[in-house]
Amino acid sequence: MMNAAPLPRTTDPDSFRALCEALEQAESSDQLERAEVLRAMVDAAAFCQCPECDDKPDRRAECATCNGDGFVPESD
Ligand SMILES: [Zn+2]
Incomplete structure (x- = not known):
């Protein structure tokens, strides 16, 4: 269940890396709800995939x- 509060915008590279690792782990262990929340946080972060x-x-x-x-x- 998502709440309506705006997601924090991650601006720290180390935090973003940890977020990506947590997402990868959630996806690979079928924790779909957790993965969904983490994915939203990755999307809201101040970083994007290296082009x-x-x-x-x-x-x-x-x-x-x-x-x-x-x-x-x-x-x-
Ligand atoms: Zn690169």
Whole structure:
């Protein structure tokens, strides 16, 4: 159940990375409601997937655009 409060906008890269890991874990363990909430938080965060490596594990490691993070600060 989602409440109507606005989601916090994650602006800290470490927090965002933790959020992504939690989402991945929730999805891989079939915690669908938890994954849905986490996905909404990832979407609301001030970061987006790296356009250079698409967060692909094999390309991410050597990516200079995101420095191996797989995500970049969202530009507006
Ligand atoms: Zn990248």
